[in-house]
Amino acid sequence: MQRLTGVERWRRLADEQRAAGRRIGLVPTMGALHRGHESLVAAARANGDYVLLTIFVNPRQFDRPDDLRAYPRTPEHDRALAADMGVDALVEPALDEMWPAYPDATATTVSVRGVSDALEGAGRPGHFDGVASVVAKLAVITGPCRAYFGEKDFQQLAVVRRLLFDLGFDVTVVGCPIVRDSDGLAISSRNVRLDPSARTRALSLHEALDRAASIEGPAESMRSVMRDVLAAASVEMAYAEVVDPLTLERTGDDETGPRRALVAGVVDGVRLIDNREVYVRGRA
Ligand code: PAF
Numbered sequence: 001m002q003r004l005t006g007v008e009r010w011r012r013l014a015d016e017q018r019a020a021g022r023r024i025g026l027v028p029t030m031g032a033l034h035r036g037h038e039s040l041v042a043a044a045r046a047n048g049d050y051v052l053l054t055i056f057v058n059p060r061q062f063d064r065p066d067d068l069r070a071y072p073r074t075p076e077h078d079r080a081l082a083a084d085m086g087v088d089a090l091v092e093p094a095l096d097e098m099w100p101a102y103p104d105a106t107a108t109t110v111s112v113r114g115v116s117d118a119l120e121g122a123g124r125p126g127h128f129d130g131v132a133s134v135v136a137k138l139a140v141i142t143g144p145c146r147a148y149f150g151e152k153d154f155q156q157l158a159v160v161r162r163l164l165f166d167l168g169f170d171v172t173v174v175g176c177p178i179v180r181d182s183d184g185l186a187i188s189s190r191n192v193r194l195d196p197s198a199r200t201r202a203l204s205l206h207e208a209l210d211r212a213a214s215i216e217g218p219a220e221s222m223r224s225v226m227r228d229v230l231a232a233a234s235v236e237m238a239y240a241e242v243v244d245p246l247t248l249e250r251t252g253d254d255e256t257g258p259r260r261a262l263v264a265g266v267v268d269g270v271r272l273i274d275n276r277e278v279y280v281r282g283r284a
Pocket of ligand 1: 028029030056058062131135153156
C-alpha cells in the first residue's frame, strides 16, 4: 500500500494509474475505519478498481467545535486496517493543503439546495455545505473515478449524487448497502459509546424501519408506526420520515411507489441514524 499526504503527489498518482489503464475507486473517509468502510473497499475491489482511500477529518462539516474535538482519531489502527483491506493508496492530506485559510472561512463553498435542507441538515446547520465542499475538492484532485459512499448516510449520498451531477464531474457514484451487526444495528463508530441496555434500545431504530416496511399503506401510516416504536423504546426522536430517494422530498399520502424511510434519534446521549427502502401505497 502506498501512503501519501501531498495533494500534488495524489493528483499525479491518480493520473498515472489512469494512464496505465486502471480505474480509480475513491473511498472518502474521516478515519476511525470499521466494517462499513471495509464494505466500500470490498465493493471497489470487486469492480477491479485501483482503491484510493482518503482519511481527512474535515472541520468544515462540524457545526460544533466540541463535536470536532471529540471525533475519534485512530491513525495507526486505520493504516494497518487499510493495508489489510487491500487499499492500494492511502491518502492523508494535511489541513493546510485542503483548507489553507482554516480556521478562517474558506471563500468558496459548495451548497446543494433542497436535498441538504431537511432531516440531518435541519439540525446541523452548514453540515452538508462542508460535506459537499470537501467531496468536490476530493473529486477535483482525484479526477475521473468511481466514488464509493455508504447508504447508512443516505442524505449525504443524495447530496453527493446531486453535487457531482449538477457540476458535471466525471465521477460515478456507487452507493453501498448498510452493514449491520448480527442483531441488526447499523455499524457506526458511535456504537461503542452504547452500553448493553442503550444498545438494546438503539435496536428500535431498525425495528421501526422494518415495521414501516411491513405496512401496506400510505407514508403517514409508516411515520406513525415508526414514531410509536421509537417512543416505546424511550428514544429521543429527531425524525421519522418517508421521502423520495433522490430528491428527499416528503412523500404525500396519495403517492405510491418505492421510497426511503429514515429515522434519527438519541439514545443515552448518542445520536443514531438508520434507513431502509419501503414501498408506499397511497390512499386511492
Ligand atoms: O462520510 C464521511 O466520512 C464524510 O462525510 C466524508 C464523505 C468523507 C466527507 O468528509
